[in-house]
Amino acid sequence: MTNGTRDEIEGKVRKVKGKIKETAGKISENPELEAEGKEEKVEGKVQEKTGQIKKVFGK
Numbered sequence: 103m104t105n106g107t108r109d110e111i112e113g114k115v116r117k118v119k120g121k122i123k124e125t126a127g128k129i130s131e132n133p134e135l136e137a138e139g140k141e142e143k144v145e146g147k148v149q150e151k152t153g154q155i156k157k158v159f160g161k
Contacts (some may be wrong), residue, residue, distance in 0.1 A: 106156030113150025117143050 119161025120143030 104157065106153045106158075109149050109153030109156060111153075113148070113153055116146030117133045118146075118151060120144070120146055 120139045120141070122141030123142060124136050125139070127133065127139055
């Protein structure tokens with residue numbers, strides 16, 4: 103598996119984990135957990151896009 107594909111998959115997993123944390127934070131009225139989830143979701147999007155870019159440039 104290439105680095106680009108690996109980054110893309112890990113980014114998607116990270117986005118899902120972030121969404122789960124965000125939702126759990128909302129349900130439990132825990133703003134810290136909700137913020138942590140949002141942050142992880144954004145990091146996942148960045149990692150996924152990085153993987154897509156690496157695939158385009160063959161890295």
